Amino acid sequence: DTGVSQDPRHKITKRGQNVTFRCDPISEHNRLYWYRQTLGQGPEFLTYFQNEAQLEKSRLLSDRFSAERPKGSFSTLEIQRTEQGDSAMYLCASSLQVASGRTDTQYFGPGTRLTVL
């Protein structure tokens, strides 16, 4: 399977703990996105990378959140001092930017479901 993969698929943690999620994009894709989805809502954009550069961060991404893509391949999303409001599905997507002025299709991974107790 050469799709986007995410690990872990489920994470249960206690309030105040730190958690880290990993995303492996489709191998030739240069863009990687993180979204968060809560029940009954559509995914909300958090941040994205082109290669190793983090190009945009949403206002949703508080100081407790940090994302990296150190070698332009896989990415990690860390949440420090988790709160119950962080409980959500964290989705990673990747795309291939091939031409200026065109939008490239984003393909989503299976997501990591976080539950903060």
Next chain:
Amino acid sequence: QKEVEQNSGPLSVPEGAIASLNCTYSDRGSQSFFWYRQYSGKSPELIMFIYSNGDKEDGRFTAQLNKASQYVSLLIRDSQPSDSATYLCAVNIWVPNFGNEKLTFGTGTRLTIIP
């Protein structure tokens, strides 16, 4: 006003009928429009995308875009029980020289196909 609006449903359609899903968006700079299907507990799966005004067909699915009315729709012909899912409309706003290509999603329409 939400950037992308969808009727949350649920929308119930008899098996074999046409399901029509609608989406409106507020930013006239929007350039690309996507329909994703999401089964309960799963991640979004791309169904179709459309860039130009008019219709685009792919199998049983037809996407329709009207930029003047800021409206995009998805038609599903010969609906099957396996089409029962939440359908997410997503809009992409590309900024020249910046390349801001995040997707903005609606809340989704829950579709149920009745056998």
